[in-house]
Amino acid sequence: MGIITEVVVQGVPRFNVEQTVEMRPLSYVKENLNQLLRANHHFSPYLFPFVEECQINTWNRKEKDRTIVGRFLEFIDISQDALLAAWIGNLIAYLGYLPQSGRTYGGIGKGSDFLL
Secondary structure (H helix, E strand, O other), X not given: OOOOOOOOOOOOOOOEEEEEEEEEEHHHHHHHHHHHHHHOOEEEEEEOOXXXXXXXXXXXXXXXXXXXXXXXXXXXXXXXXXXXXXXXXXXXXXXXXXXXXXXXXXXXXXXXEEEO
16 A cells, blocks of 8 residues: 655647547457557447447547547537437437347448548
């Protein structure tokens, strides 16, 4: 047991990030996991119940200027995901339709690229 008395934070200069969102088969993610982790600054896989699809989000540093369109698209995307997950997702789970909805959402597949 101990008490933290001092913390040193190492910061980096501000940088631009490009986000990519794509749907891939779960088998692809399993087979290429190490390569996906090495090739991207940040990698997040999102698994859906009852489907063999995986949403892959990657974020990488870019030299391009940050755009207002990218910030707006990010806001819309985050808002949409939060709304679907919180309201519709809970309703679907409560009604017992989660297995069917997972297959439907996984089949829709969203994908986007934008500079944030």
